[in-house]
Amino acid sequence: MADHSTSLKRAPLREQIAKHLLEGVISGRWKPGDRIVERQVAAELDVSQLPVREALRELAAMRLVTSAPNKAARVRQLQLKDVFEFYSVRAALEELAATQALARLASDVSPLEACHSAMSDDASKYDLTAQIRDAINFHRTIVRAADNKLLLDLWESLGVEVWTTLSLRLFRVDLRANADDHEPIIEAFRRQDPNVGRLVREHVLSYGPSEEILPRF
Template sequence: MGGRPSAMEGAPTLTRSSLREQVRELLLEGLLSGRWQPGERIVERRVAAELMVSQAPVREALRELETLRLIETVPGKGARVRNFTPEDLAETFPVRAGLERVAAELGADRLAEDPKQLEEHVEAMRHSVSIGDTDAEQREVLAFHRAIVEASGNRVLVYSWESLGIEVWSALSLRWFRPHTHDNAAEHQPLIDAFRRRDPDVADQVYQHVLNCSPAVPGTSPAED
């Protein structure tokens, strides 16, 4: 998340990859930053003019976001941000938890030998809290979990995690449905300790940790430790 272009401001130069991919990233950044709220239209022509590109890559990027269920197309009205509910976001967490449990199983030895990257993300969470930068803290939370997924060394697993838009859905959940303050560094440190100790149930700990982050859905009980 932290590597995305931060701007729909000004006119960024789109040269490093295909226009479609960069437009998609910029649209995602707009969703995550709150530029577009649930139910709000995203005007294809306006976005194209702002980025100084044709409407074709914008249209293609919107279609990709529609496959992630982030955008919906309304006949006669164009694209708009979906009106998300806690149920929408909660549905992603068992899938995410399952993928990350497998990642933790596959990457356990690697992370036991070298948990430095995880430790750096936790330290960055603490620093973000100390300067009052909640958005940066959330980015570090997601980067921590991406590091576990990448430690699996399994390209199919990484692709599956990315193609489901896990980072985006999780970020939206944190922004909209987890409003209370959480000590994220304290919540993630036990996972590092478990990897370092080579706990045999570390994958289950990761699984339960992810489920505990799921937004509360009315009429259901919160996940238990």
């Protein structure tokens, strides 16, 4: 195991521990149903159990783990409905962000172009992990450009990295198509299209399951 303690001491513990746990879920170190034991994580990272507990609460808020008093947290077994609900909320937030960011990004789309170019390179190398990172940076650029801190905080709280990784592996395996379908968004910002919010919302929703395939009860 790599020594994580040095980097942890340079930033807020809860945030860094949450990132460490998220990476563990994404990489498959902890699979659905696995226990994440506070004491073990604290010992591994050379920290107290309190910030580990706080980080696990953060993951529970993202609906990635379940926990109960006096019991170890467990990685949730996610369902299609979970993924659909995530994309529904994310799409609504990004629609608002794109609308608020329109004037700012229209004057300089180069940050979006850089992300898109990186995604295309990732597709050529068939590097899904890198493409997920660059795609998230593309969307984070839009959300940040809205200059709305509450909106950004809500978006970040969704656990975008984890949910995007899960959905791309399930529903979007064509990396070239994943890169190419970001081009219309760049063009919409460039020409200051007033419908850019709707375009971004539909784009985001296309990455999750459709409502029609969800189980009915």
